[in-house]
Amino acid sequence: MADVTVRGAGIFGLSVAWACARRGARVRVIDPNGPGAGASGGIVGALAPHTPEAWNDKKQFQFESLVMAQTMWAEVAEVSGQDPGYARLGRVQPLPDDAAIALATRRAETAQALWQGCYHWHIRSADEFAPLVSATAGQVVFDTLSARLHPRRATHALAAALTVLGVEIVAEGRARGEEVWATGTHDLAAMSAALGAPVGNGVKGQAALLEFDARHAPQLYAEGLHIIPHGDGTTAIGSTSERDYADPTGTDALLDDIVARARALCPAMADAPVIARWAGLRPRARSRAPMLGLHPTRSGAFIANGGFKIGFGMAPKVGAVMADLILEGRDTISDSFKPAASLPK
Ligand SMILES: Cc1cc2nc3c(=O)[nH]c(=O)nc-3n(C[C@H](O)[C@H](O)[C@H](O)COP(=O)(O)OP(=O)(O)OC[C@H]3O[C@@H](n4cnc5c(N)ncnc54)[C@H](O)[C@@H]3O)c2cc1C
Numbered sequence: 001m002a003d004v005t006v007r008g009a010g011i012f013g014l015s016v017a018w019a020c021a022r023r024g025a026r027v028r029v030i031d032p033n034g035p036g037a038g039a040s041g042g043i044v045g046a047l048a049p050h051t052p053e054a055w056n057d058k059k060q061f062q063f064e065s066l067v068m069a070q071t072m073w074a075e076v077a078e079v080s081g082q083d084p085g086y087a088r089l090g091r092v093q094p095l096p097d098d099a100a101i102a103l104a105t106r107r108a109e110t111a112q113a114l115w116q117g118c119y120h121w122h123i124r125s126a127d128e129f130a131p132l133v134s135a136t137a138g139q140v141v142f143d144t145l146s147a148r149l150h151p152r153r154a155t156h157a158l159a160a161a162l163t164v165l166g167v168e169i170v171a172e173g174r175a176r177g178e179e180v181w182a183t184g185t186h187d188l189a190a191m192s193a194a195l196g197a198p199v200g201n202g203v204k205g206q207a208a209l210l211e212f213d214a215r216h217a218p219q220l221y222a223e224g225l226h227i228i229p230h231g232d233g234t235t236a237i238g239s240t241s242e243r244d245y246a247d248p249t250g251t252d253a254l255l256d257d258i259v260a261r262a263r264a265l266c267p268a269m270a271d272a273p274v275i276a277r278w279a280g281l282r283p284r285a286r287s288r289a290p291m292l293g294l295h296p297t298r299s300g301a302f303i304a305n306g307g308f309k310i311g312f313g314m315a316p317k318v319g320a321v322m323a324d325l326i327l328e329g330r331d332t333i334s335d336s337f338k339p340a341a342s343l344p345k
Contacts, residue, residue, distance in 0.1 A: 001026050002327055003177025009033075009169060010040035011151070011315045012304045013182030014158045016326075018072070019319030021165045023327055028176065029169045031183075035159035038184045039280040039311065041152045044207050044238035046219055046226045047313045048091050048146040052111035052121055057334040058289055062310065063115065065317035066145055072316045073149060079164050082157035085150030085231045090218035092129050094137040104141045111143070119145035131268035132217045132229065148219050148228050151312055178326050179301040184283040187305055194297040197344035200306060202281030204245040206255040207238035212272035222265050225258060235269065237262040240279075241309075251277040284308045286342040292322060293331070296339040302326055303339055 002025040006013045009031035021027045031037065047069055050059045073086035095101045104123050111121035122144070126137035133140060159169055181187050188200035214229035221227075228236040240254045255277055263270050285291045285306030295301040304322050307314060324330040335341065 004028075004180065004326060005030060005175035005177060006180045006182055007031070007175070008038075008182035008184060008186075009035040009159060010038045010182060010184055011155055011158070011311050012184070012307055012318055013180070014155065014162060015315040015319035016180055016182060016304050016322045017162055017167055018076070018158060019323035020327060021162060021167050023323055025327055026177070027162070027167045028173065029162065029167060030171070030173055030175070031169070032171050034171065035169065036152055036155035039282055039307070040155045042205075042207060042280050043150070043152060043209050043276060043278050044226055044236045045085065045149045045151045045154070045228055045230070045312060046091075046146070046221070046238075047148060048219070048221065049143065052107050052114045055114055057336050059114075061317055061334070061337070062313055063145075065314050066147065067118075068316035068320070069147060069313070073154065076154070076158050076161045080157045080161035082153070082160050083231065084154035084157040086147060086154065087231060088144075088147035089216070090142055090144045091146035091221055092133050092218050093141045093221045094126065094133065095123070095139045095141060101139055107141075115145060119143065129218065129220075132214050132220050132227065132266055134265070134267060142218065146219060148230065149312060150230050150232070154312070179298075180304060180322065180326065181295055181298060181301055182304040184305060184307075185281045187303070188283055188285065191297050195344055198286060199296075199342050199344070200283065200285040200291070201243075202248065203284045203308070204242040204248055204279060204281055205239035206242075206251050206258070206277070206279040207236055208255055208259050208274050209276035209278070210235045210237065210259075210269055210272040211275050212269050220266065223261065225262055225265065227262055227266060234275065235272070248281050249279050251279050255279075282308050282311070286344075287336065289341060290314055290318060290337050291339045291342050292318060292333045292337045293325065293339055296343055306342065
């Protein structure tokens with residue numbers, strides 16, 4: 001039985017721990033702040049694909065991960081007895097003009113091949129998706145690949161499932177066996193300091209949770225905003241994207257602006273009370289892609305970092321490829337996801 005120590009109990013660290021534990025490794029997770037203390041303790045939870053065109057390694061990886069998510073989160077729910085809030089209900093995106101409709105029509109065709117005929121990019125009438133989408137939106141794209149989960153609940157459910165599998169999750173302790181660093185913005189800063197040049201940084205995001213029950217509706221993506229109905233009768237709105245900030249976890253008028261824009265997009269939410277405001281730092285690697293593989297500055301260790309804006313969407317496959325590498329020495333990670341892609345030249 002292999003020993004694996006994962007540092008960091010966010011979605012990347014816990015997903016690596018899950019994949020390794022499921023394959024029989026003896027796993028310990030160390031995080032001084034506990035599960036979900038970083039970006040993974042958030043509230044948005046869009047598991048949404050890139051557009052089905054101009055295909056590349058990153059899009060293929062994300063596609064496979066989104067497909068894997070359904071099984072992974074069902075297993076987590078079963079093992080933990082907790083609800084991660086996962087449901088594949090699709091995503092609606094308004095089509096504002098004829099050019100957008102023409103583009104969506106082309107993408108409907110490319111989606112057929114790229115999504116292997118299993119998921120679809122339909123053009124539909126907005127009034128099918130009321131009340132989340134205003135009927136005045138005209139036509140919309142409805143894709144059947146997108147899903148949602150509740151990040152904070154999913155992270156805690158995964159931690160609970162790991163505990164059932166015998167994984168220790170501790171605040172401190174010694175590493176044993178193979179060591180994986182999945183400490184998000186902490187390690188991006190540490191690597192940047194060690195190398196004397198930026199390897200990545202935290203990009204702040206603010207989000208809000210409204211008391212608005214649309215639990216059976218697909219998510220809405222419009223004008224850069226994610227509106228995500230959760231299974232518990234709340235609806236999340238996200239997110240700001242801030243490179244400069246004084247307070248990484250504080251919320252302010254930028255969030256008020258997003259909430260106002262979301263209410264305008266979705267008049268049914270006009271009077272829904274805001275019940276939570278949240279902010280966190282997305283770990284963004286210099287390449288903007290995940291950093292997976294051998295750790296560039298910690299000799300003999302591995303790294304899983306750079307989830308940036310889609311860490312939850314990428315996590316199932318990140319866990320799988322890291323377990324391939326750590327437990328079997330099988331490297332299936334594409335060059336664009338290797339740490340070297342984010343290192344200073
Ligand atoms: C506002 C917002 C909205 C988002 N929306 C989405 C979305 O809709 N869909 C999506 O897929 N993604 C979304 N993301 C991105 C997603 O949340 C991140 O990509 C993901 O959470 C990153 O996970 P992580 O495990 O790499 O990092 P983190 O969750 O930050 O975890 C890092 C962990 O490392 C721990 N740590 C720090 N130092 C040490 C140390 N020395 N030793 C051990 N542990 C340490 C921390 O306590 C923390 O728990 C969003 C992010 C934000 C901020």
